[in-house]
Each structure stands twice: as structure tokens, then as C-alpha cells.
Amino acid sequence: MGTGSSRKSALRSVFGAVVISSALVASGCSFDGLNSLPVPGAEGTGAGSYELKALIPNAANLVQNAPVLINDATVGSVGKIEVKNWQAELTLRLNKGTQVPVGSYVMVGLTSVLGSLNLQIVQPEDADKGTIAPGGQIPAADCPEQSNIAQPTNAEPIPDINSAQQVSACTYPTTEQVLSSLSVVLNGGGLAQVGDIVHELNTAMAGRQDVLRDLVPRLNTLVGELNVQRENIIRAMEGLDRLTGQINDQTPVVERALADGPRILKLLVDQRVNFTDALGALSRMSRTTDDILKANSEDIQVVVSNLVPVLDQLQSTGPSLTQSLGILLTFPFAESAIPQVVRGDYLNAVINLDLTFGRLQRGALASVGVASQFYGPEGMFGKPAGAAGRGDDPFTGPLADTPPETSPTLPIAPQPETPAADQSPTGEEGP
Secondary structure, three states: OHHHHHHHHHHHHHHHHHHHHHHHHHOOOOOOOHHHOOOOOOOOOOOOOEEEEEEEOOOOOOOOOOEEEEOOEEEEEEEEEEEEOOEEEEEEEEOOOOOOEOOOEEEEEEOOOOOOEEEEEEOOOOOOOOEOOOOOEEOOOOOOOOOOOOOOOOOOOOOOHHHHHOOOOOEOOOHHHHHHHHHHHHHHOOOHHHHHHHHHHHHHHOOOHHHHHHHHHHHHHHHHHHHHOHHHHHHHHHHHHHHHHHHHHOHHHHHHHHHHHHHHHHHHHHOHHHHHHHHHHHHHHHHHHHHHHHHOHHHHHHHHHHHHHHHHHHHHHOHHHHHHHHHHOOOOOOHHHHHHHOOOOOOOOOOOOOOOHHHHHHOHHHHHOOOOOOOHHHHHHOOOOOHHHHOOOOOOOOOOOOOOOOOOOOOOOOOOOOOOOOEOOOOOEOO
16 A cells, blocks of 8 residues: 555656656756746637737836736736847737737836836827737837936935935836835935924814814805905906016116116115105195184185185086187187188188277277267367367467367267157158
8 A cells, every 4th residue: 555655756756857858958058937937827818819019218127927017907928038138128928909009118017015016008199000919019218217216314324325215217126126215205304393293283283273273164164255255366466467467578777777776776865865855845835824724714715715606606507617618719600610610720701890989989988987988089189179170260260269268178079869659660660
């Protein structure tokens, strides 16, 4: 019984050795671990699957049979990993129907913080340039190295911080890089000051719970009012933007004003005595004016009260006064009638001037009360007419007029005829 069991175990060992040897021979007499062996049922190995080549500057710890993802969905697996021109060339085994747009590139990522690596196919924003045909190649993306990381100034510098934290643009951060960055934050960052901030906030709020409780609805009201005034705030900001633009356009003027500012201030300082004297004189004038107004307050009140009826009458005239003043500049025509009377830049007119003594006596001279003093030769010269006034024949009359015993009275100018009561002003009889 024991002999049979030993024989079966030996047969199993021999069979396993033969299988492993065959796999090694089939793989080129090399062994890169279990992941280098083909896995039955792996993604991208079924019917209709195809392969693509992909270049990446750094494959990190990526291994064969790692999943290939597009938009976090598994579409294949990683095949052979080779080195070509100092870059990693990957063979991607993709499932049937998987389309990779032209312009895509690959990135090495983590399935979880402590999990295995995967390969992400990042599609371009403009994916309408077609797809990569089977057997094609996904080119490497431009992946510049990260610049030097600033060291904290309040702690001891950490050695090799750059090499530990540098993350390529085509590689997600590894677990080591995440933990290294976290150590920098915990040791040399400001995380230790968070406790001080919380302690100070607790001290500031102690005993003020009611005030803080009332502050919340007030803040809500404030935010609501600001939301209502949102358009006004936007307009104010736009106006401020326009003002800033105008000031920016006037930069030479502003610079010149700032340059001339000290000289202007010096001029004002030099004239300080004159300004002081002027202000003192203005103060004295104000006091004098106040004294005059106080001394004549009753007279001013009387004058103002007397102006009230005059102003009332002017107000009662309405627009008549202002409209009548317009004819002074356009006499004898009203301003409104000029366009109908004057056609163009000239005016034809026939004017009859009657300057006889009779017309002047009945018109202009009668209005001033001196018509009788200028009527006839006696009125003009202020002397009696003598013989000429009596109508004698100058050939038979005496050479000298006998002076009268009393000075003759000046003739009275004839008065205009007044129409009878039963006649109209035109001389026609009334009805």
C-alpha cells in the first residue's frame, strides 16, 4: 500500500517537472516569474482579439498579464514587455471590438494603494481622427520629469526628497511616493499647527455660543441681500473695470500728474500765508455782513414784503411778459411772424415819415407835454410874430411894430377834432 502511494507521488513530480520544462523551452528557456506564463481565459486572448504596441518612458513595476483599462473598464491585458531605444515597448492584447482612437497614450496606474498595477489607455479630447488598426503602435506621450520640489524651511531637509517624490506625467504615483509625500506633510508640513488653530478657535468661541448661533441667520440674510444685489454688484464691477481701463489709457497723464504733484504741493505750502490771510479776511467779511444784516433786518423785511405784490403781479402775467420782450429785438415784427414776413435775407418796405408840426404835436410831442411850446414860429423862437403875425402888407405896414402894453400870449396849437356823438370815427353818420 505504501509502495503504491510513493509511486504515484513520484509520477506526479515527474509530470510536473516535464510540464515546467516544456513551458520553459516554449518561452525561450527563460523564466520571469509566474506572471510571464500565459494565463488561460485572460482578457485579450479570446477569439477576435488583436494586439497593439505601446511605448512608455517608464513601465515602473508593471508585469505581464496586468489588466489594460479604458475609462476604468478592462478591455485587455499586457503581453510581452521589452526595451526599445531606452523606452518600454509593451504588447497590448485587446478584446474584440475594442477601438483605440488615434492620439491616445498609455499610463501606468494603481488598482489600489496596496494593489497591483494596471495600464490605462488615455483617449484624446478630439477622438474623431479614426482608430489605430490592429498591429499598430501607440506612441509615447511627452512626459517631462517633475521639477525640484521645494524643501520645508522650518524643518531639517529630507534627503532624496526629489527622487522619492518625482512622478512622471505618464505614471500614477506609486505607494512609495504617496507614503513619502505623506511623511513630508506630517513631519515638515503645517499639519502640526492644525491643533493650535483648533485650540485657539475653541478658546475664542467659548461662552459665545448664543452670539455665534445668531450669527448664522444673519449671515444667511446677508448672503440673500448680496444675491438680490448681484446685478448691481456686477454693474459696479464692470464700471470699475471701465474706470480702470480709462485710467490705464491715461497712464502718461497720471504719471505726469504724480511727477508734478510735489511741485504743486510746494507751491501751496509757499502760499500758505496768503491762504491764511484770505481766510482771515473772509472771516472778517462774514462777521461784517452778519452785523449789517442784523442792523438792517427790519428794513430788509419791509423791502422783501413790498416785493411780494410786485412778484405776484409778475407771476400773474404768465408768459405774456416774456413773450412781449421778444419783440424788442425784432421790432416792428414779432419774432414768430418773421418767417412769414421776411422771405430770405432781405425785406421790401415802404415807410412814410410825417414830421410836420401838426403830426408831431398830435403824436410824439403831445405824449411828453411840450407840444404847445414847439408849435409855430412863436413856439420855436419864444418871441411874438409881430407884423407877420397880423397878416399886414409888408409894403404898406409900419417898419417897426408898436410894442403892446402887455406881452402877447403865445398862440395855442390847434387841437385835433373830436367826432360828434352821432358820427363814427371815420366821419360817417351813425345808424
